[in-house]
Amino acid sequence: MSEYQYTYEGFNTRAIHAGQAHEEVYGAVVPPVHLSTTYAPVKVGELRHGYDYGRGTNPTRDSLQVQLAALEGGVDGKAQAFTFGSGLAAENALIHAIAGPGAHIVMGNDVYGGTYRLVDKILGPWGVGHTVVDMGDLSAVEQALAATASAGATDRILWLETPSNPMMKISDIAALAEVAHAVGALLVVDNTFATPYLQLPLELGADVVVHSTTKYIGGHSDVIGGAVVVNDAEIAEKVKFQQFAAGAVNGPLDAYLTTRGLKTLGVRMDRHNANAGTIAQYLLSVPGVERVLYPGLADHPGHELAAKQMRGFGGMVSVQFTGGAAAAKQVAETTRLFQLAESLGGIESLMNYPAEMTHASVAGTELAVPDNLVRLSVGIEDVADLIDDLDRAISSL
Template structure:
């Protein structure tokens, strides 16, 4: 019998405590573990950087939900990305990035790993010719094709299976940032991707109270290399952070249902407003990636981007005028957030081809009552 998503989310890695019978496994707040003689490890644990039962439980949970064989939990999403690249690439290697990749990912690869010897090129992941040109720019050294789908914040949808074929033909691995979709709505490994990355800070944690990141794979060889770097570099999630992430992950399915439902209503309502130039949401029938998203995702998620006719001034004013939507960085929490990417999450790509339109705001639609969200947006738009 194959267990459903919510059953796995609640039970994977979550066996009750054998000593006390506690239904929720305890948080192992310890840096080291007693040994029964030299080399006599209890349960394989010796030092917290190398392993911790709370972190291991989360990693088992993540692997189960992404249909992988191994998962690795890190101290942040960017720590996960950095460790992944250092584990599998070396100076002289090349990465192809989507041309609207998250600003923090671009900054990491361009400004931190670039001087280390990693080169990159950007491509429109929906355009095969663009991807092939970016791969060719690597002169035979392209090792990763890296995509977000849906992308942040332009909400582009990429055909994961087709891109996996393109990457494979180039001798590269396909890395999919699945943060927006989450494993509840999309499983890239099942569609041919080699590696999945997450900022678990976002929907997986789900409550805006923990920072974390994850890498999930199926291939044992990749897992061995990533696990070594996780241990050797040590950018691991702490026990309490891992426990909070596990707690959030247990309710991911029910939260994503509500996030998606609210986002659909918000996107549809915004599409009818005179002040709005364009709504970017894959759940809308006129979104260029709508049919593809409907095929490779269970639902369309909780992220909505909006471009305003009044330009930068209107976008800034809207971002600062909401009451239920909070102006803040990040996304994916139970509360609704408003973001002005050009000066916030994507400020690091300003002036590049990855720059976000200045008339765009990004909404992380929470799980509040739908009517309250629409009323809040209505009063904010009336002030433009």
Template sequence: MSLAESSSSKIPGFNTRAVHAGQAFEPRTGAVVPPVHFSSTYAQEAIGVLRAGYEYGRGTNPTRDSLQEQLAALEGGTAAFSFSSGLAAEDSMIRALTRPGDHIVLGNDAYGGTYRLISRVLGEWGIGNTPVDMSDLDAVAKAIAAGGAADGGSAADGGKTRLVWVETPSNPMMKITDIEALATLAHDAGALLVVDNTFASPYLQNPLALGADIVVHSTTKYIGGHSDVVGGAIIVNDAELAEKIGFVQFAVGAVSGPMDAFLTTRGLKTLGVRMDRHSDNAQAVAEWLLTRPEVEAVLYPGLPSHPGHELAKKQMTKFGGMISVQFKGGEAAARKVAESTSVFTLAESLGGIESLMNYPSEMTHASVKGTELAVPVNLIRLSCGIEDVEDLIADLEQALDGLAGTESGS
């Protein structure tokens, strides 16, 4: 019996849903783990008469369907779509919901790849954008109202804000934004609120329950969780939105393959227990970093000193595994630390079981150098894995000890 067929009226807990949603055993053999369906096409009983609704792999695939059911169950949505990457998900969603002349308001510390997609790729298609500090609700409201006028257009020539886009926590500045307040602003203006929930994951935060219309994920990160699969997802709870996004996904074809979907499903089953460990490790590392004289600032919402701490306590269950650190020694210090660790691996990406370190200015956010979205050059980003926290701290300690003599601002 599947989770959906359970006779209980009580919604199962998060970890129960993670393990069982979309994961009914295979009926012929009783295999507890559903098989991976690699077939690209499906035999029809007669012309136009499909078996269980399957026709061609770009449109539907049983393994991808299982993952999508799992994602919807965990985010509290009614429909989910699994894509070949997070940016493919974003691109298809934007193309489904906007037209040339429309406008997007997004955070002025958005992920570099998202900003590149919106400004350079879709900008040439006629989609305008205004980056704004999402914690300043008055500034957000003005940017929404300005719409296309902010990019030389006006409401009269079709310019209108269609999407308000926020990351919370943001990448890499770790800003926390009030999802409920943004939803009200967006909806009052006839716009949709998109929340990138990658850093928090559905275990720590559920934007749809807070009023968001669309949740986007890079499933490469915490949802996959093992640094072995690239993917993206969109989750909604509105049938009209689901129809529009589903059509573009089918028409464009940026779907996740069967093996990618299987690996993502396997990772998602342990998301809850992993996020507990990621969050606990990050909290301990952040508190330790505060004791170090080399550190200028620790950006982590679990610290009472973080400006978004109280809001994070309200809309998140824990504070996540991501920390950003700024150094008094400037760029030279940040670069030296980034290249001096062994447990933390210097690499792109985040959210895997292993700890990763990133120098955003030259790595994940190199595409926004020289813009108002540029990342401070004295900042590194830590993705705390599930290793023993004592080893993480010891690794950082030897790296920071090596900063002796680094000149400020050099």
């Protein structure tokens, strides 16, 4: 696919070149988008370069998958990536690949609401059980996994988000990998918030990484997608079969847009990090702010761990207000540069009220988000303008 696939150790070099060899006929530096749904064989039973039907394989999607594997899996060449039509489609395919009826998933107590809904409402009736625990409490995780073994669970999965959405909890990937592997469970890490630029779960012992590529990887709020990355050949083969057989793939135009965004991930994340850190520090001294949740702050309970397992603290900041839900909603509805919207990770700044938006599906459960909290996806605008926008909105409380 590309001579640059695993040649260079530099992240930005791999982001730009992995899977992106120039087109041979005309020499196009940017590989063309292959829109064809079907491919003519040389003859019956002899495919051209392995392509026959677009659901199974597509050159543009393959280029993105090589690119993602090179970034998430490093330079050893073992990782394989598989992309899908959305982050939840990727999660659904993964769980079907590595679990079945009788399986059990142990997940964090502030996991993304859509993931919880998928496991609880869709996979639950199919026979997949789940337990919710605090991923920062290793003994609680061990007990939960032991209980699933005692109950006779056929397959066990430890499902982790770090940083978590939206409470910004930091969990020890390496320690949790040891806990999971000690009892024969697989560790899956949702790396959407951190991205492979800031954190490499596979290097820390995770078995699988999942992404909503809609977020930072695409980076421009214009393409939905998801990905699964693994460095185990057996798991990879199972995920590949699910991708082909169930067909929740991303189309070639979506793959192209994701590839284009991924090439600038490193430079964008540097700016997201810088802006978010400045805004988090600013919010600490603002009247009406009860709590600022950002792992880059020295008083964040996961600060030291984040500094150890991440190369930066990310672009997400959550804020709780002393005025309760009314204050949180008022701020969310009166900022101008921070647009009130679902999703995150784009170049533009977004503000979200999780209790009634992204995490409405977990209302009334132990995963419920505090109603005085807003989540900031800090973009790459000039940070002084973003602070002015927040200052104006908060001062109106």
